[in-house]
Structures are given as C-alpha cells and as structure tokens.
Amino acid sequence: MSSHVDLLICGAGPAGLMLALWASQYDIRTRIVDNKSSRIETGHADALHSRTLEILDSFGLANSFLSKSCRVNELCAWNPDQKNPSNIRRTQRAKAQREDLSRFPQSTLNQGDTEQILLDYLGFKNRLRVERDTLLEHISIDKNACDEDDAFPVQAVLRKPSEPKTTTGSKTDSSDTDRETIHARYAVGCDGGHSTVRQHLEMKLEGEKTNKHFGVMDIVPLTDFPDIRNSCVIHSDKGSVMTVPRENRLVRLYVQLDETSDDEPFDGGKLTLEEMAEHTREMFEPYRMDFAVCNWHSVYTVGQRIAHGFSHLDRVFLAGDAVHTHSPSMGQGMNVSMQDAYNLGWKLGSVLSGTTDRRILSTYNSERRPVAIELIDLDKKMCKFYSEGPSSASKEYEGFRNEFSKFLSGVSVTYKPSTLMTESTADYSATSEDFASRASLSSVQSLAKGITLGQRMPSHKIVCQSESRVVHLSEMLPSNGKWRILVLAADLTSPRRLRVVQNLGTALEKLLEKYPSREDNKHSIIEVLLLHSGSRASIEILDLCQVYHPWDDVLGWDYWKIFSDDAYEFEPCDSAYEKYGVGKTEGCLVVLRPDQHVSYVGPLDDLEPVRSFFGYFLNGGTS
C-alpha cells in the first residue's frame, strides 16, 4: 500500500489536533495518525492560558471551552506561621492576571475534554478524521527532492490495524496489521517527548533532568483549607504544594517529593497514591486535606530540554513536547505546544494551497524556538522558587508571578523581523535575517503605540457599522487563512481624510485582485477591514469605496467589514483608537497575518510598502 498526501501529521495530542484544525481550513490532502487507540481520558495538561483561548476562539471554540472549564481568578501564597512553623497561614492574595491582557481569563480543564472539543470540531462536517492505532515505523526525507515545489520528499511507513475485507462477507486476510507507505510533501511530528519523528531524523534534545520530583493528583478535596478554590503556592516546613482549581469540583495538587541524589535512581512508579496523600496531609496542617475521589495521578521529575532545531530541511517539522520539555509548574506545556502548531499550521496551509512561497516555512523555527528558550529559562527559575520556598526566594510568589504573567498568558509573544514581519524604523538593524530584501520596508510603530509589531493584535470593542452591534475586533479575525489589512481610517467626516481613504480603497482593490483565493476566483486571500474613529451615525457604508464592502451577485453587499469606534455609547468601555494609540485624525494601516500577529504598521497614504511586503512571499494569480 502506498499513497500521496500534502501533509502528514504524526500525533493527535493537542499540538497535532491544532495543526489539523488549521489544515481543515485549506483545500489540501491531510492525514493525521496516532499510535494510541483513543484520546487521553482525563488529567494530564490542564491549564488553558489566555492566548490559547484566543486561538481557540478564532476557530469558534472558545465557548465550548469556557462552558466546561474553570477560571483561575486568584492566587494565594501560604507560608509557615511564624509563631508555629508546623502550621501554614495565608500571607498574600492577588488577582491571577491583569484584566486588560486578554478578553479571556486563565482557565483549567482536563486534557481529555480539551482533546474532545478539538476532535468534535474536526468531526463536524467530516473535516478530518484521526487514524488511531497507527504506528509510525519509519520516516525519512529525500534531500535531493526538497527544493522542488511539486515533490513529495517525505517518506513515512505506517503500521496500522488491517481493514476487514468484506468482498465475500467474511475476512479473508489473516494478518492483523497492514503497512502503508506515505509520500508526503510535508510532515509534522507532534508525537510528544519520546517523538518517533525526532528519533528517526536524529534530531537531539539538549538539556537534562534534575533530582527534583513532584507528585500530581486530580482530586475532589475534603478539606477546610479556605483557599482551595483558588490557585495557591503553599510552602510548609515539610515541603511545597501548589493547588489549581479545576472543573467539576476537582483540584489539582502538585506535591513536592524528596530530592534524590545523583547515584540513586528515582522510580516514580513505586510511590503509591496513599503515600502521596499522606505527604500532602502533612503539608496542609493545621487544615484537613483528604479525598474520596482521585481521577488521575502521576509523578514527574523536573527536567528542561530543547531541540537544536525545530525543523529538518523545512520539510519535516516538530512541535510541542517533541522539541521542548520542562516542568508543568507554570501550566505552559500544552499551551506552548498548541501555539507552536498554530504558528506552523497556516504557513503549511498557504504554501500547500499554492498562494505562498515555501521560503516562509523557515520562520517556524526562527519564531518558535526563541519562545521555547524563554519558557525553559523561566521554568528553571520557577522550579527553583517552588522547591526552595520563600526563605531563599527574594520575592513572594505573587510578585514573581506578576513579573511573568504576560509571558505566561501567551499574549506578549513577539516575533522578530523576517519575511513575514517588518521591523520598526526605530529598531532598524542590519543584522536581521533578510534585511537586504526589505530595505525599503519598515513599519512606523509610532502611528499605533498600542499595537506592537510582531505581537498578536490586541482586541478591543468596536461597533459593526451596519448592525449597530458591539463586537470584539478579534471576532472579525477568524482563523481561515486570510491576511488582513486593517484600515484605521480616522475621521471620515473630514473630506480630506475621506479622499485619502477612498484613494487607498482603489489601490487596495488592485492589490486584492492580484492575490485571488485558490478556492474561488471571487475572493482574495487578503481581506480589508475598516475602523473609523467617528460615531456610527456619521457615515453611510455605501458612500465608501467598494473594497470596504465587497459585492456578491448572490449575497449582495458584505455589511460586516466596516466598524465605528463608539462602543462606549453602548456599554462601559474605552475608545479602541485610544487603546490602540492611533490618532483620531491621522489613522494608520495595519497588516495582520492569518494568526493575528501584526506584520506592519504604516501610514494610510502609502500602500507601496504593503505591496512590496506581500510581493516577497505571496504568489500572484494567473490572470
């Protein structure tokens, strides 16, 4: 058996499923295989940080998660009571996260439910089906074919349960498994810490394990500890515990175990749940801490490792645990894994569907590896803090956590200048990757002080011009593969300003025509959105150039692309222009990637840099 696919995804955990979500947005042939026979049942990764929820929201899934998950709203620090050090007492309470970081709060949900929501998305309308019980036996790349656009340089051998042959009504083949060779244009290993893909391609992880160990339990607590529904860091004189509130009355506990020495191998499997529970009981004194229900428990040893590179010849990529492992203490593992896949998915989709040059694929490694490096650096600090407690740490947990909460939330990740990212005139530098080709192409960051080049676009409330409806900008940025040009048009009641925006419209129309969608000839892979700074009543949609409200012979005008900045007339909120730091008489133009990251900020009256920007990596239409 042998077959050809555009994209082979190995591993159907959160990273693999996220990649599949993206793949399902494009007209490409994708397969996703997993060696396990079913998804994870419960436990495992349980934190959903803000940026992850924003990403899930861009697939229309945020409500599914929010309705099942638990919010983490408060952090509490507990330490030995100075009068009676064998008892703990609360020393601090703080909000888990600043409200203005994201419209989505820190949340928690067992990994099984998370995977199921993603599987349900893929199952809906038969988008994509995970092939279970399927083992990757071998994967290799034909180096000589890598430079050909049309090649299938990746070869993978799968072993999977044989399909029953029903020609005569009964099984004629007695073998239990079939082998299949897949020829793929691209493949991605989302197959975890022991990644088979990584091993076959001889990509090594660097770093090592420590002698620090933690027990993990998901329990329904029987306790009089007052902060059990908040996230706590407890330093007792018998060791440290972290607590995380969860869905369905569950609480996750991370319990510090005794350190081992180098010559004493640690066997986590020997530790019983009852031993873990007993250890926990001691740390919570004087409070009771028991349980009748424990629906998952495990033991882990702290270790931080990272792969030297996240891709092999830009034909096979690795994401998530396959290229970075660390402690679960910050709840980052699954989040960063899904964010890896989110970064990679649209790039593969747009290259495979033919609209984009495959040179953009190198940005996966250049954008995501620095995130993993930062994460591992932070993780080391955090583990030290957890293990050593406040006596050695210079700061309280909350202060420590606040410092990094933007990173933890995922919203501050900033991609460096590259083919897909202009740089600000202010930080112009001859050292950046492909500077030469972008000499004339720089952003004017000062036009939008509240929008940071390289970061995901912040979302604020705006009003849909046609429906008088308050929406979040992010609702208008679904993950469908489109690039977006956001025209912050300023005040359109000024005739001079209106003229600029209308002229820009004419230029935009030509730009969009140059890059048609491959699914139909009507639409472009670039979408234009307009946000003016005036009140809704100050303009009429149909007075504006057609690119701002495209016509369709069957569907009529598109009424959902023009917005006003007077949401505060409807509900308590701030002006989006003020939040974005954009002048209400000046305006600006912002280019957003399909993953909502800001590629360019520039003036309204010059589309040339944008034309050049797209010209470097988008393939024009044939017409």
Place this chain on the structure above:
Amino acid sequence: MSSHVDLLICGAGPAGLMLALWASQYDIRTRIVDNKSSRIETGHADALHSRTLEILDSFGLANSFLSKSCRVNELCAWNPDQKNPSNIRRTQRAKAQREDLSRFPQSTLNQGDTEQILLDYLGFKNRLRVERDTLLEHISIDKNACDEDDAFPVQAVLRKPSEPKTTTGSKTDSSDTDRETIHARYAVGCDGGHSTVRQHLEMKLEGEKTNKHFGVMDIVPLTDFPDIRNSCVIHSDKGSVMTVPRENRLVRLYVQLDETSDDEPFDGGKLTLEEMAEHTREMFEPYRMDFAVCNWHSVYTVGQRIAHGFSHLDRVFLAGDAVHTHSPSMGQGMNVSMQDAYNLGWKLGSVLSGTTDRRILSTYNSERRPVAIELIDLDKKMCKFYSEGPSSASKEYEGFRNEFSKFLSGVSVTYKPSTLMTESTADYSATSEDFASRASLSSVQSLAKGITLGQRMPSHKIVCQSESRVVHLSEMLPSNGKWRILVLAADLTSPRRLRVVQNLGTALEKLLEKYPSREDNKHSIIEVLLLHSGSRASIEILDLCQVYHPWDDVLGWDYWKIFSDDAYEFEPCDSAYEKYGVGKTEGCLVVLRPDQHVSYVGPLDDLEPVRSFFGYFLNGGTS
C-alpha cells in the same frame, strides 16, 4: 396496545419541546408525539426575545442560540419623503431595547434551527425522544377520576407507523400503522392553531380574522437600502413593509398586501413569490430591492383569537398557538408559546414527582391567560399602526415600540398573587384568589425596591466568594426544579447581622430537611443562596452556618452558594444591592420559584411566612 405515562405532550414545536425540556429534569415518564415526520426546516417564527433567551440560558442553551442567531440592535423608521412622496426616507433611528432590561439582546433565528437546538438538548444523554408521524386520533378525560392523585384520567388514542417485526428477519405484519391507547395522568396540547387536543375537548377560540393580509419572505437582499441590517418599519405611499435582520445574511420582510372586503374570500396561495417581490420593490423606491435567494415565504391574514380557558379540569392543558393566535408583527408567537410551556412544565414536573400538591396547577391558567390577553390587545394596536401608517398613528414607531418594549422583551410579565405568589402588604386585597389561606402571608416589597413580586428575578453581576469569579445571579438559577431562598445577608462584618444570618441558617436547615428531593435523600427541593453586601475579603465561607455551604461526604463543601457584592472591583458594573434596592445594612430574604419568578420578599429575622408559604403546597418528606 396500551400503556401508562405520567405526561403526554402532543406536538413537538417550540412549546412542546420546551415542555419536554422541563419534563426531562424530573424523574417522570413522559412521551412527546408529533404528527409531522420531521421538524420545521426553516422560516416560520424567527424572533427570540430577551426572556426567552434567559429561559434557554437556564437550561444551558443560550450560547447555542447566540452563536447562531442575529442581534436586533437598532430600529429605523422610514416614511414618504415630503418633497417626493413616492420615495421613502429615514425619519428615525433608535436602540431596539434598553440595555438594562436583560443580559440578553433581542435576537432572530429561523424556527428550524431553534427546534434543532432543543432537540439536541433532548437527545443528549437520551433525555427524551420525539415520536414522529404519530397522529392523535382521540383524547378524553374521565371526569370521575380527576380528583384522585394516583389516577390516569386522560385517555389518548395514537395512530403511528407500525414497528417492523423482525423476529424472522422480515416484516410479518402487513398493516402500515399501529394504534396505541395511552393512559396519562396529565396531557398537554402544544399542537398549534388547529389543535386536535383543543377540538376533542371542545374548547373554543374566541375572536376573529380581519381582512388585512401580509406576505412574508426570508431573502438574502440585493439592495442599496442603507438600513437593511436593522429592523425597519417602512411606510411608503404604496403600503407598509417591516424588515428584520436575520442570521446568514438573511432578512425577513413583512409586506402589506391589499385589504380584501368581507364578501371576497382571500386566497393567499394564489399570490406568487414574484408578485410579492414586485410589490416590495415598489415600496422600497428609490432603493433597489431584489434577491437571488429566498429560503422561505408565506402569506398570512391578521386575526386575534384566544381560548376561554387554558386547561380542562387541570388534567389537560393547552399552550401556545393552541390557545392564542395573533399576527406575527411583534415576533411574539413562539416566545409566548415557549413561555407558556415554561410556566407549566415545572408545575407538572413537581406535582408528578410527588413533591407538590396538584392544586398549584390551576395557576397555569390564572398566570398565563392574562399574558395572552395583554398580547392580543397590543397586537391589535400594532397591526393598526402598521397598516395605517404614520398619517393616522399619533406616534412614531419607535415611541410606540418603546412604550411596549418591556412587554415585548418578556421580562415584565408579572404573575398575580396565588398559592405560588405572596402579595405585597401595600396591595393587600380581599378579592385575590385564595386570600383567606394567606392572611398572615404577605411580602414586604419595600425591602427590595428593585425586585418586583411576581416578576422574574432580575440578574446582576456578583462575585462567587470561593473562586473570586464574577457571575450573573441568573447563572445560579438553572432550571432544575429547585425552589430557591436567596438570603441577601447585608454586611456580615457586623456581629449583630452575622448573628441574625446564623440564626436564620439554623431555621433554614430545618426547613430544607422537611422537603427532601425525591431523587435522593441528601438534598432538598429548596436551595439556599447567600449574597452579602460586603467585600469578598471581609468574610470566610467556613465561618458561616453549614446550610450556606452544604457538606457532602464525597464531594466536600459546596463552594458555589455564597456571593459577595463587589463585582465592580473586577469589571465596570453597579452594586447588585443598589440595583436590587436592598439596604446594605438591612438585607432581606427572597423566595424564587423554579421558573425564577419572585414569590416572596421579607425580612431576614422571620422565616415563619416562608414556612407557611411552602406549607400550603409542598408535600413534606416521610422521615
């Protein structure tokens, strides 16, 4: 074939499905039958008003509706241009509804999708299955058995497709249909304007049809009419049109047709879609109004009719179109029908599950018929306004609509004093239904000026004490059949106040024990919620009496019953105590029915009226 059920629901439109939603909350035997072979596909009723969404939210369904539906945010009035009367021009713009009426906006969605969401709910965990293609041939009541609690006085004969008999692998019975006689304790006719149930029980509708006719179309408009994504009332010199924005780019148009005379029978079926479209085109001049897609259209004649009574011996009930019909001009039909069923469902459920005396069933007629009367009265005024236009109407549409928007939203419906509803000391009256038995039982409305006896409890933002999480009170009031005592405990940092609330707690504990749930012996059918007026940090949950945070040997404390009034610390909003008009040092106690309507408001230091109130209709436990 013959069988016994507790509840037979005839008709699986929105009213019947709503009743089924309620029935699925109780441990009772319910069947729901419908003569059609599938749900409605599209079109039909399309308005979802605020109270309906609140009700759907209480079953956890609001997000399903909000993610599919369209919001109606703005109303526009258009009238003949005075200079050129054959052209229309905009004369007014207004918000569709005051923001403070409800947390849910006016929304629209085709009836097919609405039914499907309700069917999905019933299908989940096999709650209840609609029996399709099943005709009600006959229904009757054995009058002599009606007074017996254990009787099955309702007899219904159903004709339905025969089940294939597969004993020998092939069908042995050649008949196409089976007959089944059902003996039911109660039955409800939700079978529409031509209700078979109503006809068999010889319950008549009163009122009549008019000579006014409207065409209805659901189209994707091809138009340059600027307000097409808002709700418009257009009076042109060629007649009136109403527009309602809908999901998926659809717009519903109600187009006024020529009036007929009494001796000229109207045949709506003769009117073609093209004739309707041509008529519409003329009214929209000077704007273009065409379409390539029309996914539903119909013609109706205005008429207002109501049944003399909504029940027969309080054993068979009628709901929705079966007892009241009117024009669709206010989008009320489906909403009031579902609200009828919502009123009836928990009453039948609690009587059938044995916790409640069946005398409460008479309140269905006494509570819902006045709503239908008010609706029909309004509908007549509205139809006159639509037909005759602004020349004869004294007010603009918006003014007219504002006046009634509270009624239209459904949140102002106020049930009168009855067994299930105390009355305020202020409006004490010897004429009310069962005054004698409630002489000592009156509410002190002045303790909570923002909570109206008889109305549904308004929802404001509060903070879950244990999780530091902002919630809407309504999220704590799911439709699960429980009565609720909301203790507005005032400031618990005052030792005197704390003592009152602790004493109340002891008394509440005894009250709850008296009325155990029939599903388990651990819980009561009454639930206690506490909202204190202080800041969250001012109290610790476990310092309060156990009734406020019940213990379970497996699940531990219930941490989700105590709330603080400092949501404004987390997001821009008002104090709930201020909104409820409750003194922050005085507090009060509010009794909420399972349908969230307010039965009683009284002081914290006297539980006697509440004990008496429940004593009249709740059946105590056996222990």
